[in-house]
Amino acid sequence: MIEFAQKIDMRSRKKMTEYLKNHFRYFTANSWNRSTSYACNLKIYKLGLSREIENKLYEMTESQEFFDYLRDLLDEFNEQHNYHWQAGMNGRNGGYLVLYHGFCEPSKYRSHCTHCGQNNFGSVTETGNICGKCKRPTRVDYTVVPVSISVYPGRGTDDGEDFEDWSMSELRERVSLVQELDSLADRLVKQAVSIAENYSVEDEEYYVAKTRKVLVPV
Structure with missing residues (x-):
């Protein structure tokens, strides 16, 4: 299993800058938008898992409950950052964890x-x-x-930034944020693997009650 989180020497401007510049990035909207942000590739075949776990995870993705379990970790990250920074999934099949600018306001x-x-x-x-x-x-x-939670559509993070004018404290703050995203990716993978090891997917029949107009003798 690959690990996304890594230790960075916060005393070194060079190390911090290299970490941010070389970090994987992905689009915040569609590819035509071209805006990107820090991201982690969570596609199942990229995670370094056994074939057995991979196959179970592909099967798990057919159940909404699987994503509900993982959603709690995303919500926790977003809440910790007061929704100014939010982690969400993007990509054709939702295989990329992406860092977004966000906000919340009274509903x-x-x-x-x-x-x-x-x-x-x-x-x-x-x-x-x-x-x-x-x-x-x-x-x-x-x-x-209640509050209304949203992300700024299509807004990138540090697109084309060289960080030359950033202070050390600003660099440390940004590195810490991106490290939190990496740690979140690790927790998501571990949670997904745990679900695959402890659950199976089965078909369940259910019936939805509907209301209709009928004629009743009087």
């Missing part, structure tokens, strides 16, 4: 339905507690205003 939603989860821009005190979607009297006002 304009003021209430929500506790039954179906529908959000509403109005307060219950203004429009009542009937949900416009499920029609149940289960709307309540938010006690804590």
Whole structure:
């Protein structure tokens, strides 16, 4: 199994600059956008795993639960950076972990339905507690205003930067950030391997309840 994280001599401008300049990069949007950022190639066949684990991981990618387990690690990284820096997946099959510029701001939603989860821009005190979607009297006002989390589309990070004018403290801060991305990549791989070793993928039949109009004798 390959490891992405590496130790960098924070006393050396040369070592830090080389690390940033030579780090793998990937597009933050589509290839035509040309903006890139620090990234890690997490394609399964690139991770140095056994053939058995590789095959199981390919099978795991057919289950949404697999990605839900990994999502927690991404959310943790983003929250630790107050969403100003966010890690996300990009690429045709989502095989690249990419560092994004992001932001969060207070949502304009003021209430929500506790039954179906529908959000509403109005307060219950203004429009009542009937949900416009499920029609149940289960709307309540938010006690804590939710936040809206986004990334700046297509914005790159240090594209073409030579770092010559950066101070040592600025370099250390950027290197530490990129090292955190590398460490996140390692944790994602270890988590994926652990799932492959401890779970199997099986088909499950499920039924979705739907509502329809019918004629009833009176």
